[in-house]
Amino acid sequence: GEQVEQLPSILRVQEGSSASINCTYENSASNYFPWYKQEPGENPKLIIDIRSNMERKQTQGLIVLLDKKAKRFSLHITDTQPGDSAMYFCAASRDNNAPRFGAGTKLSVKP
Amino acid sequence: GPKVLQIPSHQIIDMGQMVTLNCDPVSNHLYFYWYKQILGQQMEFLVNFYNGKVMEKSKLFKDQFSVERPDGSYFTLKIQPTALEDSAVYFCASSLTGGSNTLYFGAGTRLSVL
Numbered sequence: 001g002e003q004v005e006q007l008p009s010i011l012r013v014q015e016g017s018s019a020s021i022n023c024t025y026e027n028s029a030s031n032y033f034p035w036y037k038q039e040p041g042e043n044p045k046l047i048i049d050i051r052s053n054m055e056r057k058q059t060q061g062l063i064v065l066l067d068k069k070a071k072r073f074s075l076h077i078t079d080t081q082p083g084d085s086a087m088y089f090c091a092a093s094r095d096n097n098a099p100r101f102g103a104g105t106k107l108s109v110k111p
Numbered sequence: 112g113p114k115v116l117q118i119p120s121h122q123i124i125d126m127g128q129m130v131t132l133n134c135d136p137v138s139n140h141l142y143f144y145w146y147k148q149i150l151g152q153q154m155e156f157l158v159n160f161y162n163g164k165v166m167e168k169s170k171l172f173k174d175q176f177s178v179e180r181p182d183g184s185y186f187t188l189k190i191q192p193t194a195l196e197d198s199a200v201y202f203c204a205s206s207l208t209g210g211s212n213t214l215y216f217g218a219g220t221r222l223s224v225l
Contacts, residue, residue, distance in 0.1 A: 032211035036154075043115075043202065043216040044154065051211075089154055096209030097167060098144050101154040 001026040004092050006102025014110050019077045021105045023090035026071070030092040033066060033073045034099060038087040048075070080109045113137040117203050117217035118185075125225055129191035132220045134203030136186055143186045144204040144214065145178065147171060154202065159210065160186065190222075198224045 006023045013019045023033075031052040036044035050057045050064045050073065057064050063076040073092075077084055085108050091099035116135040124130050136143055145157040158168040160178050175194070180186040186205075190197055200221050204214040 034213070036216075038151075040151070043218045045216070046213050049213070087151060091154075093210040095211060096142070096161070098156050098159040098210045099214065100156055101146075103153040104151075 002092075002100045004090060004100050004102040006090050006105060008105060009103060010106050010108075012108045012110065013080050015081060016079055019080050019084070019107055019109075021075045021088055021090065021107075022072065023074065023092075023102050024070075024072045025092040025100075027092070027094060028068075028071060029094045030071075031095070032093045032099070033064070034091050034093075035062075035064065035075050036089045036091065036101075038089065038104075040086075044089060077107075080107075082109050082111055085109045113140075113215045115203055115205055115215050115217035117201075117220050119220060120218065121221045121223070123223045123225065124193060126195055127192045129189065130193055130222065132188045132190075132201050132203070132222070134186040134188075134205075134217055136203070136205030137207075137215055140205035140207050140215070142166075142206045142209050143178075143180065144206075144210075145188050146202045146204065146216075147199045148202060148219070149199045157188075157201075161209075193222075193224045195224050198222055 034049035037047045038044040048062045066073045088105045090102040093099040118133045143160045146154045200219040202219045203217045
């Protein structure tokens with residue numbers, strides 16, 4: 001199947017702490033795992049991605065981890081700020097197929 | 112960055128009518144997608160389109176749905192006839208080289224079927 005599961009659906013953290021979102025996928029042939037951030041009333045925007053030839057990628061306070069054996073990948077936001085509050089979607093795709101998205105995580109960062 | 116334009120931003124129609132949602136993708140992109148989102152929740156894949164053809168579609172892409180991109184102009188999603196459950200925000204996206212690359216999303220069209 002093409003299902004992508006994402007947890008938690010709601011995440012509330014204190015400013016300055018870290019936030020973690022976890023996703024699992026069904027299709028072992030999936031080779032591309034993007035993360036999108038969507039602010040209220042806006043379009044989703046890519047924030048970071050990882051391909052299946054990597055296990056870890058980091059950029060600007062974001063870390064993504066990929067465990068192909070477990071078919072699991074995760075996003076970690078370090079030192080969260082109020083501006084990080086948004087919906088976050090993980091996705092998985094293979095080759096030229098369209099990405100399938102998880103159900104989303106609503107992150108709220110309290111000042 | 113690259114922009115995908117969607118027209119209109121909001122469309123209200125009566126159940127049973129036809130509606131066409133328009134998308135102006137990034138100019139050099141070759142792959143086009145429609146996703147459906149209800150109440151800011153899951154982005155559900157509908158269809159992707161390449162080289163004038165539907166490449167893949169989901170179960171949500173009912174027989175009443177169709178897509179086309181005549182002569183490289185707008186990439187359109189047509190729903191005929193519409194049903195109440197079609198009310199949602201429809202996002203168009205495009206990418207340069209397929210689903211394993213960055214998708215650029217439009218701002219969405221909010222469709223309200225009454």
